Amino acid sequence: MAIPSASQVATTQNYISSANFIAAVAGKGDGLHKPEVSEDFVKRYGSQNLTGFLDVVGAKAPVSNFQFSHYEEDWIHQSFKADDSAADVALTGGVQILIDASSHLASATASGATSFVRPGSVILFPTGEVGLCVAKWTSNQSAANETLDGYAGTLQSGPTPGVNNHVIHVMNYDGGTAITVAESATLTVIGTEFAEGTGQPNGITPKVLEYNNTCMILKESYQVTGSEATNKIWFKVNDEATGQSGYLWYLKGEGDTYRRFMDYSEMMMILGEQTTTNSYIKAGDANNAITSGVRGTNGLLSFMGNTHTYNQLAGFNLSDFDSMIRTLDKYKGSRENTVWAGLDLSLAIDDAVAAMFAGGGISYGAFNGAEEIAVAMGFKSFTRGGYTFHKKTYQPFTHLPMLGASGFDYAGMGMVIPGDSGRDAKSGESIPSLRIRYKAAEGYSREMEHWLTGSAGLAQATSDVDELRCHYRTERGFEGFGANRFIKISRA
Numbered sequence: 421m422a423i424p425s426a427s428q429v430a431t432t433q434n435y436i437s438s439a440n441f442i443a444a445v446a447g448k449g450d451g452l453h454k455p456e457v458s459e460d461f462v463k464r465y466g467s468q469n470l471t472g473f474l475d476v477v478g479a480k481a482p483v484s485n486f487q488f489s490h491y492e493e494d495w496i497h498q499s500f501k502a503d504d505s506a507a508d509v510a511l512t513g514g515v516q517i518l519i520d521a522s523s524h525l526a527s528a529t530a531s532g533a534t535s536f537v538r539p540g541s542v543i544l545f546p547t548g549e550v551g552l553c554v555a556k557w558t559s560n561q562s563a564a565n566e567t568l569d570g571y572a573g574t575l576q577s578g579p580t581p582g583v584n585n586h587v588i589h590v591m592n593y594d595g596g597t598a599i600t601v602a603e604s605a606t607l608t609v610i611g612t613e614f615a616e617g618t619g620q621p622n623g624i625t626p627k628v629l630e631y632n633n634t635c636m637i638l639k640e641s642y643q644v645t646g647s648e649a650t651n652k653i654w655f656k657v658n659d660e661a662t663g664q665s666g667y668l669w670y671l672k673g674e675g676d677t678y679r680r681f682m683d684y685s686e687m688m689m690i691l692g693e694q695t696t697t698n699s700y701i702k703a704g705d706a707n708n709a710i711t712s713g714v715r716g717t718n719g720l721l722s723f724m725g726n727t728h729t730y731n732q733l734a735g736f737n738l739s740d741f742d743s744m745i746r747t748l749d750k751y752k753g754s755r756e757n758t759v760w761a762g763l764d765l766s767l768a769i770d771d772a773v774a775a776m777f778a779g780g781g782i783s784y785g786a787f788n789g790a791e792e793i794a795v796a797m798g799f800k801s802f803t804r805g806g807y808t809f810h811k812k813t814y815q816p817f818t819h820l821p822m823l824g825a826s827g828f829d830y831a832g833m834g835m836v837i838p839g840d841s842g843r844d845a846k847s848g849e850s851i852p853s854l855r856i857r858y859k860a861a862e863g864y865s866r867e868m869e870h871w872l873t874g875s876a877g878l879a880q881a882t883s884d885v886d887e888l889r890c891h892y893r894t895e896r897g898f899e900g901f902g903a904n905r906f907i908k909i910s911r912a
Contacts (some may be wrong), residue, residue: 479852480867482860486635486715486895492902494627498523498536499608502601514551514591515599517607524586525627535586540621542611543590549599551590552613634694634715635859635897638685642677646876646886674890681892687816689856689898692719717897720835720854725903726751732832732911736768738775744836744907745805751904754853756808756839762817762831765909769811769834773802810839834909838902851901859895866895 500523525534537543541553592599601607612621649671694716726747730740748754761769801810817823817830824831838853858867869892875881876888900906 479855481855481857481899482865482867483635483857483897484859484861486859486897487632488635488857488897488899489630489632490899490901492629492631494629497609498525499606500536502603502605502607513595513598514554514589515601516587516589517601519586519588520604525625534625536624537588537607537609538612538621538624539588540612540614541609542613544608544610545599545601546605546607547599549592549597550610551592551599553588554591555589557587631899631901633718633857633897633899635857635895636688636692636715636717637893637895638681638688640677640681640684640892641889642671642674643874643887643889644671644673644876646888649876649888671888671890677890678892681894683816683822685894685896687822688717688719689896690720690816692717692898693722694718719898720900720906721908723854723898723900723903724835724906724908726907728836728907728909729912730909735771736765736909736911737772741772741804741809744909745807747907748807748836748905753807753905753907754838754840755806757810758837758839759809759811759834759909760814760837761811761834761909763813764818764831765834765911766811766813770800773800773811808839809836829911832911836907836909838905853902853905854898854900857897857899866893869893 501520503518503520519535519537523535523537525536535556537553537556539553539556543551543553545551590599614621695714728740728744728747730736748757759769800812801808803809814835817833841850841852858865860866871891872878873882873889873891874885874887875883876886878888
């Protein structure tokens with residue numbers, strides 16, 4: 421904690437980092453209230469602060485390894501596809517179907533894979549016909565490999581299971597009509613049926629989806645000479661909690677460095693990618709510390725499970741909302757969502773919502789019904805089809821020196837983020853839709869590290885160099901939950 425001094429004498433005790441300075445301005449952090457800061461120049465581009473998204477919609481949690489993972493439950497019901505590599509054989513009273521390997525629940529081998537459909541499964545066809553699976557083969561078509569006791573039908577010549585395929589024999593309930601199945605057709609199981617005196621079917625274990633990501637290390641530094649370090653910004657503070665008053669100081673350049681560091685941190689959590697190799701080393705430079713061993717982290721945009729593309733000429737309109745709502749409904753998305761939009765998309769949404777709700781219909785449910793909270797945070801909220809969207813313009817998508825530069829089209833992009841939380845099946849604790857994982861162990865946290873080196877302006881010098889160096893470092897990664905509940909919006 422910075423301690424104010426009675427006079428403007430620079431020490432490490434009355435130095436305040438930009439992180440604490442910003443918190444002080446907000447009335448938190450170091451406990452400083454209403455600091456008066458006088459600046460000598462005009463900020464022609466405003467604050468240039470791009471951060472804030474993750475602080476609003478995310479959470480943070482420590483992790484003791486640079487690699488982290490979690491598991492997610494897949495659908496407990498499964499449809500399956502007919503393979504497109506061979507024609508299915510229509511039979512008297514039924515059909516033999518080659519199951520596509522994408523419908524397997526375990527390893528994709530004939531002997532080890534488990535496809536969802538089993539003998540005894542009642543199957544619904546796209547035509548509306550209903551059939552009963554009476555046999556299944558995972559290796560070859562023979563009576564010895566039938567998996568349903570008591571099957572008395574005559575085996576027909578049909579598709580042969582390959583390494584990644586299963587074959588099922590489905591009987592039509594009406595007994596006389598052959599069933600035709602188109603290649604790549606999707607079928608679904610709607611129940612089971614068994615004859616008297618038969619045994620129990622084999623059990624089904626749904627797919628378990630594993631999410632993996634890594635922490636990356638971000639660094640930034642700022643240095644000034646001893647002479648330049650005397651060009652400080654001083655401000656007087658009054659700490660109402662402790663009764664302390666006096667002067668604190670910080671460096672403008674260090675403040676810019678901090679903001680740039682935080683902006684980079686957020687951009688990597690949104691746009692980052694994991695490396696596929698750690699051996700990208702320049703020829704003849706086997707010890708390159710920058711390229712050797714870098715990990716990266718898959719950010720939010722690469723994590724999102726759904727993409728909605730709208731027509732640039734037609735603009736974003738009601739039909740686009742309806743399409744996204746159908747996607748959310750299909751994949752059990754949240755009833756309340758935040759939409760972080762580039763400026764072009766944000767304006768188009770405003771136009772669409774204005775036309776949509778000319779007679780009312782605005783909702784602020786995610787903010788406990790408090791309109792003033794939503795407005796204060798810059799959100800505009802609306803509801804359609806039982807789904808509520810809270811829209812906010814995401815400034816980094818149009819920030820001129822970065823994503824708003826010529827040739828990029830982030831201005832027309834948006835991110836639909838679930839507004840609810842899940843719940844851990846074991847602990848019962850709430851699970852956010854996304855969060856930042858940062859390295860920490862045994863009392864040492866790498867969430868946000870800041871330190872000073874040099875000899876200029878320091879009570880205890882760390883070197884004899886006439887300079888002051890400010891350093892920032894973090895080791896963090898992005899973690900998302902339920903990619904099927906997120907939508908990335910882009911225009912074509």
